[in-house]
Amino acid sequence: MxxxxxxxxxxxxxxxxxxxxxxxxxxxxxxxxxxxxxxxxxxxxxxxxxxxxxxxxxxxxxxxxxxxxxxxxxxxxxxxxxxxxxxxxxxxxxxxxxxxxxxxxxxxxxxxxxxxxxxxxxxxxxxxxxxxxxxxxxxxxxxxxxxxxxxxxxxxxxxxxxxxxxxxxxxxxxxxxxxxxxxxxxxxxxxxxxxxxxxxxxxxxxxxxxxxxxxxxxxxxxxxxxxxxxxxGEPWGRAVRPPAGFNIDAADTGGKRSLRDWNRLGFRAEDGGPLPASELEAALVLPNRGSGQVFLGHHNLRVIRRYNSxxxxxxxxxxxxxxxx
Structure with missing residues (x-):
């Protein structure tokens, strides 16, 4: 927009x-x-x-x-x-x-x-x-x-x-x-x-x-x-806990994986629980000027950003x- x-x-x-x-x-x-x-x-x-x-x-x-x-x-x-x-x-x-x-x-x-x-x-x-x-x-x-x-x-x-x-x-x-x-x-x-x-x-x-x-x-x-x-019916995304050893500076924010695959890689819900066993695709999203918070964003997050980038x-x-x- x-x-x-x-x-x-x-x-x-x-x-x-x-x-x-x-x-x-x-x-x-x-x-x-x-x-x-x-x-x-x-x-x-x-x-x-x-x-x-x-x-x-x-x-x-x-x-x-x-x-x-x-x-x-x-x-x-x-x-x-x-x-x-x-x-x-x-x-x-x-x-x-x-x-x-x-x-x-x-x-x-x-x-x-x-x-x-x-x-x-x-x-x-x-x-x-x-x-x-x-x-x-x-x-x-x-x-x-x-x-x-x-x-x-x-x-x-x-x-x-x-x-x-x-x-x-x-x-x-x-x-x-x-x-x-x-x-x-x-x-x-x-x-x-x-x-x-x-x-x-x-x-x-x-x-x-x-x-x-x-x-x-x-x-x-x-x-x-x-x-x-x-x-x-689809979510926009969620905050997640990355696995031990995750390097935020080297994170790949371009690739998409299913929530099931992100879970297999060690990513967890923000409360520490497992991610949904879902084939819904998500990509890593890192806030600008952040202090380490990490998100998984779905398609609808991209739609929100079409309103304001x-x-x-x-x-x-x-x-x-x-x-x-």
Whole structure:
């Protein structure tokens, strides 16, 4: 899903700061850029009225540029990221409460998309704190700033044009179209192109409202996982105890073996018991910046990482999902 990585993982979004571009000609260049986008969007069928609503008063936001250039990923150890950010007691408790409160909705979503409600709730929790923190930036302002600024201009221009199509479809108003500084939107934190491909109208009101409709938001997460290849009924993975003499620095993380074979090699469940006598394939997975914890990951862990690619994210979502249901 990515280039979204900057805004995912449950880190609180920052409120948008007042725009400040330290170049006298910046706004003139920005206005010219918007005219180019306007012309391209009109050729793509976006209405003049939508463009007027979206672009009136739009200015580049220096804070967005600063955040894009100062992505602070990778500084936490695996254990800090796991215990402080992702699988902390508050998030677990809130997830259990939400899982119970929306059990009927989650069961209906599972019936349609065949995706585990536990992973849906885990994604919902780490992305936006169960819908409580969807970001305080105007998506149009953020995407236009990043597309104009140029470091990843092509990517963000495509997202800006997609966001205009979302507006033109009547799914959300420009004022309500808020999200992260990188343009990820709503409770699932979808980029606009992902919205176009994956957002669904689960409540049947004619709009794909991932901002204010919990049914649409959670079903859209499930749809993303379904399209990414989620295998119903299979686990994502598990923490394991490696055998004596295991050299973590020389570990082969590319090969797959059945759980039965991993057990024969001396790997055990985290509590010391045997692994299941199963032919389900798994590969060794090692957290980045970890202190020795080892996992066996199945196909569904790879699916989680298609939502957001860092290995620590995938492992933490898996661990969190195990605490629900």
């Amino acid at each position: 990515l280039a979204r990585r900057t805004i995912l993982g449950g880190v609180a979004a920052l409120a948008a700061a007042p725009a400040f571009i330290p170049h006298a000609q910046a706004q003139g260049g920005f206005d010219a850029f918007l005219e180019g986008v306007r012309a391209e969007a009109r050729r793509g069928g976006v209405s003049a009225g939508t463009l007027q609503r979206a672009f009136t008063g739009l200015r580049p936001n220096q804070r967005v540029i600063e955040l894009d250039r100062r992505q602070a990923e990778g500084f936490l150890t695996w254990e800090e990221y796991r215990d402080r950010i992702m699988v902390n007691p508050t998030r677990v408790q809130n997830g259990q409460r939400n899982y119970a409160e929306y059990r009927s909705l989650l069961q209906a979503i599972e019936g349609r998309f065949r995706v585990s409600p536990r992973v849906i709730v885990a994604i919902w929790g780490v992305e936006t704190n169960f819908g409580g923190n969807t970001g305080g930036f105007g998506v149009m302002e953020a995407l236009a700033t990043l597309a104009w600024e140029g470091r990843r201009a092509e990517f963000f221009r495509k997202e800006l044009l997609a966001a205009l199509r979302v507006l033109d479809g009547g799914h959300v108003s420009p004022a309500r179209m808020t999200g992260s500084w990188a343009g990820a939107m709503g409770q699932p934190q979808f980029m606009p192109t992902n919205f176009e491909r994956m957002a669904v109208d689960f409540d049947g009101d004619g709009r794909r409202d991932i901002w204010d409709s919990r049914a649409d938001a959670l079903a859209s997460i499930a749809h993303y996982f379904q399209k990414s290849g989620w295998r119903e 860092p290995v620590n994210y995938g492992l933490a979502v898996g661990l969190l999902s195990d605490r629900f249901g």
